[in-house]
Amino acid sequence: MTDRLCVAILAAGASRRMRGRDKLLEPVDGVPILRKTALRALALGLPVTITLPPDAPRRAAALDGLPVERRIVAAAHEGMSASLRVLSGYGGPMMIVLADMPEIGVAEMAALVSAFDKAGGTRPVRAATETGRAGQPVVFPARLVTRFATLTGDMGARQLLEGEEVVSVPLPGDRAILDLDTPEAWEAWRARRP
Numbered sequence: 001m002t003d004r005l006c007v008a009i010l011a012a013g014a015s016r017r018m019r020g021r022d023k024l025l026e027p028v029d030g031v032p033i034l035r036k037t038a039l040r041a042l043a044l045g046l047p048v049t050i051t052l053p054p055d056a057p058r059r060a061a062a063l064d065g066l067p068v069e070r071r072i073v074a075a076a077h078e079g080m081s082a083s084l085r086v087l088s089g090y091g092g093p094m095m096i097v098l099a100d101m102p103e104i105g106v107a108e109m110a111a112l113v114s115a116f117d118k119a120g121g122t123r124p125v126r127a128a129t130e131t132g133r134a135g136q137p138v139v140f141p142a143r144l145v146t147r148f149a150t151l152t153g154d155m156g157a158r159q160l161l162e163g164e165e166v167v168s169v170p171l172p173g174d175r176a177i178l179d180l181d182t183p184e185a186w187e188a189w190r191a192r193r194p
Contacts, residue, residue, distance in 0.1 A: 004092050005113060005139070007041040009034075011059060011099040012051040012076040012083045019183060024059055026186055028102050032062040037099050042066065043106045044113060049090075050099075051076075051083040079154025088148035093121060096157065097137045102189065103175035104137060112139050115169045124160075125167040127176040132168065135176025 011024055011034050024034040031039075034050075041048045049069040052059055053076035063070065075082040087094060095112060097104065108127065116125045116139045125139040140148075144160050151157060170176075180186050 004047065005095060005116065006047045006049055006090055006092060007044060007095045007097060007109065008087050008090075009037055009041060009048065009050045009097045009099050010080060010083045012053045012073040013080070013100075014053070014076070021183060022056075022058065023100050023180060023186070025062060026180070033102055034059055034099050035062045035066070036102070037097060037104070038063060038066050038068055040104070040106045041097060041109060042068070044109055046113075049087065051086055078152070080156045081148075081151035081153050084148040084151050084157055088146060090142075090145055092142050092145070093140060094142075094145045095137050095139045098179055100179045100181065101136060101175070102180065103173075103178050104171075108171050108175065109137065111169050111171070112137055115139075115167050116141075119167050123167050124164050125169060126161070128168045128170045129174050129176050130170055130172060132170065133174075133177060134166075134168070135171075136179075 025032045028036045038048060038050060049071055050063060051071045051073050054072050054074055071086050073082050073086050112125050112127060122141050124141060124144060127135050127137050129135060147160055148157060180189055
């Protein structure tokens with residue numbers, strides 16, 4: 001059991017909308033986004049866990065050499081809840097980070113950790129857009145992480161936030177909701193980059 005915040009990167013999805021490509025291997029600054037996200041999380045100095053499907057050796061290889069814990073999600077086909085169930089026994093608070101959000105960097109994750117600490121570690125903390133639209137990542141206090149075990153389907157842990165006093169952390173622009181699920185989305189994002 002630990003009360004130390006862990007960063008958990010969800011990377012067990014199927015990339016179905018990429019038409020044969022794996023979105024988590026798409027390069028960002030020459031590095032697969034999965035590895036890039038892991039490096040950003042590791043820069044926080046916190047433990048990092050990554051969920052992976054059982055049949056993705058290239059994703060696993062993208063993490064080679066990194067001091068991360070890998071958790072294989074046997075039921076990955078069931079959706080995001082399967083990853084969260086695998087993480088439910090951690091025993092401490094956890095930041096859930098989606099691996100396909102290229103504009104969530106070290107500063108964004110650090111802002112959420114800071115807000116969680118300022119709130120006493122008892123309230124969930126959720127990233128939002130500049131205009132207040134709820135997004136990702138989300139920090140869950142330990143009492144909610146244990147409830148991951150009850151989740152089903154592909155809705156994630158949204159239902160666990162109902163009735164909670166969620167601390168909202170606005171991030172610049174729309175980066176809290178920018179995930180890239182299709183080849184077209186990747187191309188459009190790359191075209192907008194400076």
